[in-house]
Amino acid sequence: MQCLDIRVIVDGKALTATVPVRLLLSDFLREQAGCGGLHVACGHGVCGACTVVLDDVPVRACLLLAVQADGAAVQTIASLPQLEGCEPERGLTPLQQSFRRYHALQCGYCTPGLLVATAKFLAGCPSPDRARILEHLNGHLCRCSGYANIIAAIEAVRA
Amino acid sequence: MNTAAPFGERARRREDGPLLTGKGVFLADLIRPGMAALRVVRSTRAHARITHIDFSAVANDPHCLGVLSAATLPEGMGRLPAIDLVEGSLPAHHDILAREVVRYVGEPVAAVIAADAYLAEDLAARVAVGYDSLPPVLNVGEGIRADAPLLYPQFASNVVHQTIQRVGDPEAAFARADLLIEETFHFQRVCASAMEPRGALATLEPGTGRSLVYSSTQIPQILRRELARLTGIPVERLRVIAPQVGGGFGVKEAVYAEEVLVLLALQRFGRPTYWLEDRQESFLASSQGREETLRVRAAVTAAGEVTAVDADCLADIGAAYLFLSNTPGAAVASLRGPYRIANFSSRARSVVTNKTPLNVYRGAGCPQTTLAMERMMDLAAQALGLDRAEIRRRNLIGPDAFPLDRGVSYPGCGRVIFDSGNFPALLESTLEAIDYHGFPARRAAAGERTLGLGLSFVVEMSGGGGAEPAGIRVLPEGRLQLLSGITPIGQGSATTLAQILAGHLGLPLTAIEVLTADTDQSPDAPGTFASRGATLGGNAACLAGDLLIREARQLAATLYELPLEDIRWQNGELIGRAGVPEPLSLAGLITKAQEHGIDALRRLQVSGRYERDAVSWTSACHAAIVDLERDTGIIRVLDYAVTHDCGRIANPLLVDGQIMGGVLQGLGQCLFEAQRFDERGVPLTQGFMDYVLPTAATAPRFILRHIETPSPLNPLGMKGAGEAGCSGAVGAIANAIADALGPQVPFLNGSGPFTPECVLAMLRRRGGHHEA
Amino acid sequence: MKPAPFAYARPRTVLETAGLLAKHTGAARLLAGGQSLVPLLARRLACPVLLVDINRIAGLDAIEVLPDQIRMGALVRQQQALCSEVIRREVAGLAEALAWVANPVIRQRGTVIGNLIANTPGAELTAVALALGARFVLRCAAGEQILAAEELIGPGRSVPAQAMVTHVLWPRRPAQAGFFEVARRDGHAPVVAALVTRTARDCRVALSGLTRTALVCPTMARLIGEGYPRVPSREALAAALTVDLTQTVHTDGACGAQYRLQVAPAVSWRAAQRMSLSRATA
Known part of the structure; x- marks a missing residue:
């Protein structure tokens, strides 16, 4: 089985690892980089639960190989404060607080990927109208909330 | 009374912190280095005799840590349990691993164990299974034919279960009716699709050497009992824990083969072993929902009174029982919903077919009966020229009729006795919320858009399952741990139960920690299903709270040498009648007891069981407004109003979340979702590209209202809130679509799904124009 | 849903890539964005011997x-x-x-x-x-x-x-354009999609999803171009489409042929509407 050495910065920490070339980035992050907050729900790129930021671009971790992240920086839910541009270690970010306030999560399984993607979305589009928010959410499945509270939570934090 | 988030407040959830920061511990987060992965070899045939299972390609592979097949299972091992077997049900139980015959694509045939999931999948692909195909049964119509192939030849029929109900004299009512309506409703198979797939892990507990099984399940206690039965491990040598569960909806309310297999692998090969379902497997081997054919006849007077209903249900339960497979069909007992309808008869049969087993899915049969009954009301109104709200008004059970014995029984839950409600008030509230009277004008003003409005009542059972335990432990600083048998699956039960207990004891919310889903803490509990969590868990918590108060008073009485009746519990504190003792907190009591050398923590540890497990009936009136795009066939749900009555509400924020989430699942069923099979019985949808789920863009604007008629059956006056949103939605949306299409279009009765293709096909059948 | 084993190469140049493909004819797959390929790998519907990751080839992102x-x-x-x-x-x-x-x-x-x-x-x-x-x-x-x-x-x-x-x-074709599609659910994979684009000299229409391969529709295009800025009726578009329809209408598990055929004029009509409303850039 072919393996490669990779160097990845995960949530600010530099890691080196030897990985099988077929290892999915989602599995690498969960199993070798300690990113338990990254959730795999569909494994074929539809649901958005495993969304992470790879070199500043939001991507599905289940649709990349770990070797493709060689030399890159990956940000998961643990980097949400940085993605929102606020101080780390200061409790919940504004987006997290809004999700809590509006009861925008129930089982919470889809939540980390949704938060990562939403933080990145709002960074590029700070005052989205409802249509933009819905377009953004098209890439995310949630089976619990009925979505209305997710939309409300995002609307409440836009600039 | 300390009122920091007591009963009734929109308290934000204590669960949210870890979930929002990615620190929630789900099943997959428990995997540790050195644990082995199990992969199931699944049947690729819908119906076949197994000729051989050949492990030779993997047996000597150094990556292969073990294999399992029916031949290597322990001698005499039983089969998976089913808990809703009525008298006369035939024992169509599910094998742990298929013995001689496979009966659906995806059925577990063998298992391989390897160091990781990649290697296990490599090995599983090399296990050669030989099949001799048998003719498959793929729908109930085929299944009940006299010459149908039999899934279980020993039964001589594919009908494995039948329930018959009868109230009054339906034949006489039909004979006298001014109007007879008969319709047949088809409900497609759907997949609940919890975002977290299933998973299980078996390991040895350090220290005790007990077998410790983690599973993403709604029923850890029942799982423990069944694992003990199946493996022969004494129940006290087994501990089962459900970690954070990423959605349940009934899919995780079963004992599955994989949960048994990881434990067998641990026993047999000595390696802690896990199994994580992938999404493709969840479409093949997780329980599915809803599929049935329901024929309904109604007798109606010229004045619009429905005097009798007769129903015949054929439920397609798939290849074998999976825990509650008969319940969805048997739920036809509650077909009449909120309407008086004095005469009723029904027959419900469960038919085995070569498809994935059916089980309860959010609503458990109620979505089907709701849709059917509510369509019948609209059809009767149409036939009589009556307003749709008016015909409902004329048939609703009045607010003074409770308790009301409906004369039927609900399998496993006894007689159907409506405990409380105010159906007319629900109707009027919802009509106002959706602006029913303004709707004709809105429709006329819609221009190119075609709007439709649909109404639906739902009356849904909640609770049941048996006595609910609760325990309380007091910590040295006076904080409490509530040990609850309610497994959290996203419903926020830790928050709700803490609110209930805090309110009951007069303590701040922060004084209460809630521990759940661990058989060491609650060894014997029913679990989370049937919208029972808040009501049963809450009342059990209060019962335990009362026990704690009694113990605390007794302890104080002992310490202060006072008669028990001189010590009261008030606002979270003990107070003596004559000012002695001065208000004393639990922490104070503990300190005082320590001074006397008394182990207060042990004295104050209490547990009890809430035995009054009476089923309460949640009701709601839903209204949907849909937009039909006539040239594309696209249906969009614009507005959605619900007036909901789940008795007293512990946390309106969370109840609203349950309703909206439920409505979206009903919407998904009506508009998008269907699991279909090809002519060989191979599932056509095995992922989210084929199985279309609702997204945020499909969510309607919600208007939610509540009416609280307390249930007299439990001290808190609560009823369940988990499922009625889903059950009501299919009725309201189907009626709204039919309304948009207009009476000239032959409506496909059932829950569709009303895809654009289906809608244009209906419009075409009218042969009319479809110009926007 | 884990990929089967494969060998992995990460060439730096197009030439190197071509060499790998020549050496492994038929057994190699190229990996670019991977948004379609990786799900196939995960379900083992694609099991290449060699996966050639072209993402590090310089200049191809221009x-x-x-x-x-x-x-x-x-x-x-x-x-x-x-x-x-x-x-x-x-x-x-x-x-x-x-x-x-x-x-x-x-x-x-x-x-x-x-x-x-x-x-x-x-x-x-x-x-x-x-x-x-x-x-x-x-x-x-x-x-x-x-x-x-x-x-x-x-x-x-x-x-x-x-x-x-x-x-x-x-x-290079500065023009007005309109695009529209229908799906089983808003935002889901397209069932039928239409592009209408127009310059002062010509109008073009193509539909995807109606037939197995996208269908170029010159008759519909002429009709829309001649009527501009008015959009022809759906009936007129449907009539034009029958002339352009030279292939069998596609059917698959997502949607049958009849719907595709029936909805195609409506989809074209909406695309044409969007085109007419777009700011002329020609």
């Missing part, structure tokens, strides 16, 4: 303006093309179509060329490529070759196993 065409490399991401002013101005219709492809996160990674050569029935971009006359630059060890879109897209057509598509060439 959108270049040439005298009469726009040259787009194999690593140009869908979102990148969607946001490109040049594309919006010079390749009218492409950006409009890209806005409907998948969702923003998938588009960040998915490439324009990967989407085009996946050859999926109904895929939005195939209609654009055929309507606009896109051409593909193929490179194999033996040299370079340019193929028209219709030579690569369609049933039984695919990129030769030893070749790599390095670029797509879009004719």
Whole structure:
């Protein structure tokens, strides 16, 4: 089985690892980089639960190989404060607080990927109208909330 | 009374912190280095005799840590349990691993164990299974034919279960009716699709050497009992824990083969072993929902009174029982919903077919009966020229009729006795919320858009399952741990139960920690299903709270040498009648007891069981407004109003979340979702590209209202809130679509799904124009 | 859902890639955006011996303006093309179509060329490529070759196993454009999609999803062009479509032929409406 050495910065920490070339980035992050907050729900790129930021671009971790992240920086839910541009270690970010306030999560399984993607979305589009928010959410499945509270939570934090 | 988030407040959830920061511990987060992965070899045939299972390609592979097949299972091992077997049900139980015959694509045939999931999948692909195909049964119509192939030849029929109900004299009512309506409703198979797939892990507990099984399940206690039965491990040598569960909806309310297999692998090969379902497997081997054919006849007077209903249900339960497979069909007992309808008869049969087993899915049969009954009301109104709200008004059970014995029984839950409600008030509230009277004008003003409005009542059972335990432990600083048998699956039960207990004891919310889903803490509990969590868990918590108060008073009485009746519990504190003792907190009591050398923590540890497990009936009136795009066939749900009555509400924020989430699942069923099979019985949808789920863009604007008629059956006056949103939605949306299409279009009765293709096909059948 | 074992190569140049493909003819797959390929790998519906990751080849992520065409490399991401002013101005219709492809996160990674050569029935971009006359630059060890879109897209057509598509060439065609599609659910994979694009000189229409390969519709285009800015009725479009419909109507598990045929005029009508409302850039 072919393996490669990779160097990845995960949530600010530099890691080196030897990985099988077929290892999915989602599995690498969960199993070798300690990113338990990254959730795999569909494994074929539809649901958005495993969304992470790879070199500043939001991507599905289940649709990349770990070797493709060689030399890159990956940000998961643990980097949400940085993605929102606020101080780390200061409790919940504004987006997290809004999700809590509006009861925008129930089982919470889809939540980390949704938060990562939403933080990145709002960074590029700070005052989205409802249509933009819905377009953004098209890439995310949630089976619990009925979505209305997710939309409300995002609307409440836009600039 | 300390009122920091007591009963009734929109308290934000204590669960949210870890979930929002990615620190929630789900099943997959428990995997540790050195644990082995199990992969199931699944049947690729819908119906076949197994000729051989050949492990030779993997047996000597150094990556292969073990294999399992029916031949290597322990001698005499039983089969998976089913808990809703009525008298006369035939024992169509599910094998742990298929013995001689496979009966659906995806059925577990063998298992391989390897160091990781990649290697296990490599090995599983090399296990050669030989099949001799048998003719498959793929729908109930085929299944009940006299010459149908039999899934279980020993039964001589594919009908494995039948329930018959009868109230009054339906034949006489039909004979006298001014109007007879008969319709047949088809409900497609759907997949609940919890975002977290299933998973299980078996390991040895350090220290005790007990077998410790983690599973993403709604029923850890029942799982423990069944694992003990199946493996022969004494129940006290087994501990089962459900970690954070990423959605349940009934899919995780079963004992599955994989949960048994990881434990067998641990026993047999000595390696802690896990199994994580992938999404493709969840479409093949997780329980599915809803599929049935329901024929309904109604007798109606010229004045619009429905005097009798007769129903015949054929439920397609798939290849074998999976825990509650008969319940969805048997739920036809509650077909009449909120309407008086004095005469009723029904027959419900469960038919085995070569498809994935059916089980309860959010609503458990109620979505089907709701849709059917509510369509019948609209059809009767149409036939009589009556307003749709008016015909409902004329048939609703009045607010003074409770308790009301409906004369039927609900399998496993006894007689159907409506405990409380105010159906007319629900109707009027919802009509106002959706602006029913303004709707004709809105429709006329819609221009190119075609709007439709649909109404639906739902009356849904909640609770049941048996006595609910609760325990309380007091910590040295006076904080409490509530040990609850309610497994959290996203419903926020830790928050709700803490609110209930805090309110009951007069303590701040922060004084209460809630521990759940661990058989060491609650060894014997029913679990989370049937919208029972808040009501049963809450009342059990209060019962335990009362026990704690009694113990605390007794302890104080002992310490202060006072008669028990001189010590009261008030606002979270003990107070003596004559000012002695001065208000004393639990922490104070503990300190005082320590001074006397008394182990207060042990004295104050209490547990009890809430035995009054009476089923309460949640009701709601839903209204949907849909937009039909006539040239594309696209249906969009614009507005959605619900007036909901789940008795007293512990946390309106969370109840609203349950309703909206439920409505979206009903919407998904009506508009998008269907699991279909090809002519060989191979599932056509095995992922989210084929199985279309609702997204945020499909969510309607919600208007939610509540009416609280307390249930007299439990001290808190609560009823369940988990499922009625889903059950009501299919009725309201189907009626709204039919309304948009207009009476000239032959409506496909059932829950569709009303895809654009289906809608244009209906419009075409009218042969009319479809110009926007 | 874990990929079967494969060998992995990460060439630095197109030449190196062509060499690998020549050496492993038929057993190698190229990995660019991976948004279609990785799900196939995960379900083991694709089990290449060698996976050739072209993401580190320099220069392929450029959108270049040439005298009469726009040259787009194999690593140009869908979102990148969607946001490109040049594309919006010079390749009218492409950006409009890209806005409907998948969702923003998938588009960040998915490439324009990967989407085009996946050859999926109904895929939005195939209609654009055929309507606009896109051409593909193929490179194999033996040299370079340019193929028209219709030579690569369609049933039984695919990129030769030893070749790599390095670029797509879009004719420069400032125009008005409108795109519309219907899906089983708003935002889901397209069932039928239509592109309408018009300059002062000509109007073009192509539909994807109606037939196995995207269908170019000159009769409908003439009708829309002549009526501009008024949009012909759906009935008139439907009549024109019967002339243009030279292939069997597609049917699959997602949707039957009858719906596709019935909805196609409505989809074209809406695309034409959007085109008429768009600001003229010609």
